[in-house]
Amino acid sequence: MGASPTPQNRPNSSNLAVATKFNRAQLKMNTQNHTVGPVIEHYTVAWICALQEEYNCAGRMLDEEFNAPDFDAKDNNTYLFGRVSGHYVIIGCLPAGVHDGISAAGFGRDMARSFPNIRFALLVGIGGGAPTPDRDIRLGDVVVSQPQRTLGGVVQYDLGAYMSGDTIKRTGQLNSPPAVLLGAIPEIRRLQSDPRKPDRIANHISRMDDMPEYQRPAQDRLYRTGYLHQGGKTCDLCLEDRLESRENRPATTREVTAHYGVIASGNSGL
Numbered sequence: 001m002g003a004s005p006t007p008q009n010r011p012n013s014s015n016l017a018v019a020t021k022f023n024r025a026q027l028k029m030n031t032q033n034h035t036v037g038p039v040i041e042h043y044t045v046a047w048i049c050a051l052q053e054e055y056n057c058a059g060r061m062l063d064e065e066f067n068a069p070d071f072d073a074k075d076n077n078t079y080l081f082g083r084v085s086g087h088y089v090i091i092g093c094l095p096a097g098v099h100d101g102i103s104a105a106g107f108g109r110d111m112a113r114s115f116p117n118i119r120f121a122l123l124v125g126i127g128g129g130a131p132t133p134d135r136d137i138r139l140g141d142v143v144v145s146q147p148q149r150t151l152g153g154v155v156q157y158d159l160g161a162y163m164s165g166d167t168i169k170r171t172g173q174l175n176s177p178p179a180v181l182l183g184a185i186p187e188i189r190r191l192q193s194d195p196r197k198p199d200r201i202a203n204h205i206s207r208m209d210d211m212p213e214y215q216r217p218a219q220d221r222l223y224r225t226g227y228l229h230q231g232g233k234t235c236d237l238c239l240e241d242r243l244e245s246r247e248n249r250p251a252t253t254r255e256v257t258a259h260y261g262v263i264a265s266g267n268s269g270l
């Protein structure tokens, strides 16, 4: 970022207008020859990941990558810069090895200071699904946070008062997603549910076809409630006869099934 204003370079309305014109001209030049990226002011969308795996995949979703603009040296984060459709996006990953709320807050603060035009930040990551009889959630589905009744869209399940019998009485919740995102949901759902429209999510996912570790497994195994994982990174030691029996999902024209509703979040895993 620039130095603090001195009498010689203190901004006034006329040189700000020049700066804006310069940025536009520079952006035009940049998108033509890809050598330098857009400037700080162009970035309006932030995408935050908590895990390395999430960051690796997020990078593949960019239509174009840019070099980092010259930003605040006091910002401890590293970012990936790019474009998705007409949006200039910053992708950031929380510091390696720390995934608590405090480091996430520091991360967000640095990002907001370095990129003042960010309109919203999307937290995108891997979640655990807990299917119910009315919510057939499967491996590879996408869940989008949306307010429901009195709930804001994300409920912190370990924020509350511990009651007897290991139950938690919820004492707080997080704010709703910004209105601009909630306003976009009906149109996204229309495009996704109309089989005459192209499956744009499938198109994006195919960008990871050469990343074998990120492919959907052949089987989606759901163990019965109460059965404990037998250890190890995979379920190789877990017993087949403890699996929940489920019908195959009816075929759809879409690669990914999306659910909209309240997401539970917490500092301990599900």
Ligand SMILES: [Zn+2]
Binding pocket: 228, 229, 230, 231, 234, 235, 236, 238
């Ligand atoms: Zn297991």
